[in-house]
Amino acid sequence: MEGDNVARRDSFGSRLGVILASAGSAVGLGNIWRFPTEVGNNGGAAFILVYLCFVFLLAMPVMLAEFVIGRGSKANTVGAYRALAPGKPWIVAGFMGVLGGILVLSFYSVVAGWTLHYTFQSIGNQLTAGQDFGAVFNDFVTNPWKPILYQLAFLLMTHFVVSRGVERGIERFSKLMMPLLLLIIVVLVCCSLTMSGASDGLRFLLRPDFSKMTTGVVLSSMGQAFFSLSVGLGCLATYASYFKKETRLVSSAFSVCLIDSMVAILSGFIIFPAVFSVPGMAPDAGPGLVYITLPHVFNEAFAGWPLIGYLFSGLFYLLLLLAALTSTISMHEIATAFIHENYHLSRKHAAVVVTLVCMVLGMACSLSFGPWADVKIWNRGFFDFFDFLTAKFLMPLGGILITMFVEWYLDRRFVVAQLTNDGTIRVRGLRLLLFLIRWVAPIGVGIVFLNEIAN
Numbered sequence: 364m365e366g367d368n369v370a371r372r373d374s375f376g377s378r379l380g381v382i383l384a385s386a387g388s389a390v391g392l393g394n395i396w397r398f399p400t401e402v403g404n405n406g407g408a409a410f411i412l413v414y415l416c417f418v419f420l421l422a423m424p425v426m427l428a429e430f431v432i433g434r435g436s437k438a439n440t441v442g443a444y445r446a447l448a449p450g451k452p453w454i455v456a457g458f459m460g461v462l463g464g465i466l467v468l469s470f471y472s473v474v475a476g477w478t479l480h481y482t483f484q485s486i487g488n489q490l491t492a493g494q495d496f497g498a499v500f501n502d503f504v505t506n507p508w509k510p511i512l513y514q515l516a517f518l519l520m521t522h523f524v525v526s527r528g529v530e531r532g533i534e535r536f537s538k539l540m541m542p543l544l545l546l547i548i549v550v551l552v553c554c555s556l557t558m559s560g561a562s563d564g565l566r567f568l569l570r571p572d573f574s575k576m577t578t579g580v581v582l583s584s585m586g587q588a589f590f591s592l593s594v595g596l597g598c599l600a601t602y603a604s605y606f607k608k609e610t611r612l613v614s615s616a617f618s619v620c621l622i623d624s625m626v627a628i629l630s631g632f633i634i635f636p637a638v639f640s641v642p643g644m645a646p647d648a649g650p651g652l653v654y655i656t657l658p659h660v661f662n663e664a665f666a667g668w669p670l671i672g673y674l675f676s677g678l679f680y681l682l683l684l685l686a687a688l689t690s691t692i693s694m695h696e697i698a699t700a701f702i703h704e705n706y707h708l709s710r711k712h713a714a715v716v717v718t719l720v721c722m723v724l725g726m727a728c729s730l731s732f733g734p735w736a737d738v739k740i741w742n743r744g745f746f747d748f749f750d751f752l753t754a755k756f757l758m759p760l761g762g763i764l765i766t767m768f769v770e771w772y773l774d775r776r777f778v779v780a781q782l783t784n785d786g787t788i789r790v791r792g793l794r795l796l797l798f799l800i801r802w803v804a805p806i807g808v809g810i811v812f813l814n815e816i817a818n
């Protein structure tokens with residue numbers, strides 16, 4: 364079966380496609396919506412510093428391990444373990460990834476749906492001054508059907524790209540959208556830095572406050588690094604199964620980590636100068652920041668130049684939308700590739716199955732903000748439970764298993780051959796990387812994970 368797959372497999376056409384698609388997976392709501400809020404609340408530059416250490420010392424090794432598994436097997440996450448460790452229990456890590464991908468997509472598409480709604484609202488000039496944006500947001504998310512419609516529309520957009528295949532769908536879309544996304548970021552950062560609150564905003568974001576770095580904060584910054592880089596679920600292993608044999612795994616992983624961290628920090632450069640330009644706005648408003656605080660900020664800060672305010676707000680929500688879409692595509696792909704290859708269903712049909720499952724689970728997540736607020740699993744609504752199960756449980760556990768599999772189970776020569784393209788390229792710091800994958804990543808993540816479980 365695996366031999367068949369190799370012959371029939373789609374692949375990324377270019378190196379740029381590899382980097383942009385993987386960066387597309389990484390850059391998402393986690394960067395633009397969650398990261399700035401966490402930085403603002405948790406010690407500014409001190410948090411950024413700790414976060415960057417986690418990105419390069421823990422998350423990047425996991426990403427590399429995923430790349431090795433994916434390209435080394437040329438199969439979906441479950442097929443990969445089946446090919447590399449036939450008959451061994453490692454395959455559980457593959458199934459965890461498929462399940463995790465579906466669960467993440469189900470709750471993530473709720474927020475992506477809100478973003479789609481806010482993009483339309485903003486383009487249609489509906490987010491005008493004089494409204495109570497808190498009440499507007501609350502009315503929307505608790506409505507029994509409106510947010511679901513937007514969520515379903517968003518899932519259909521994801522479905523459309525995924526079902527077109529890797530090169531014609533995912534790669535082409537990422538090559539178009541990622542440059543646009545980066546351009547929007549540059550425009551918004553420039554605009555934000557000219558605002559009256561720029562220096563206060565940057566001070567809030569960058570002032571290092573080590574007193575806030577409690578154990579809890581350190582742990583949550585690791586969770587954030589994992590989520591933001593999409594590692595632990597085999598999402599990047601699935602993408603890597605479409606890499607060509609010339610693709611350089613180490614430099615690609617490094618580029619993705621760099622792009623992702625840059626976007627996260629620049630998002631803070633967009634949001635906080637704007638927030639600090641309007642008196643009385645709370646920069647630590649949490650998840651409501653983007654949907655409640657910002658519409659107000661866009662109106663007030665640009666009261667004298669409504670056209671600029673209109674463009675700024677439209678571009679901001681469009682940015683969030685594109686970032687979310689390139690990420691949901693990668694979540695969808697984990698399960699689509701698995702069903703397509705494992706059950707010999709056509710790619711289009713496999714994608715339909717995944718979309719339908721996520722629609723059903725996703726609706727439950729959306730309803731947990733409204734009519735189903737009282738339905739609890741382990742004391743959490745559907746949305747919170749799925750979030751918890753993936754970000755706190757499946758992703759770190761997956762990270763531990765993936766790195767252990769690569770460094771403890773696979774033959775060292777196989778791993779080195781993958782990282783050096785069969786010895787044809789020289790990789791600087793190879794020994795250090797192998798050390799990180801073998802010891803630092805599984806132990807580091809293990810400590811954080813156990814701590815979470817103990818709590």
Ligand code: PHE
Nearest residue numbers: 389391392393394590591593
């Ligand atoms: N990395 C994405 C973000 O930052 C989320 C994601 C998680 C994508 C898991 C794929 C898999 O928003």
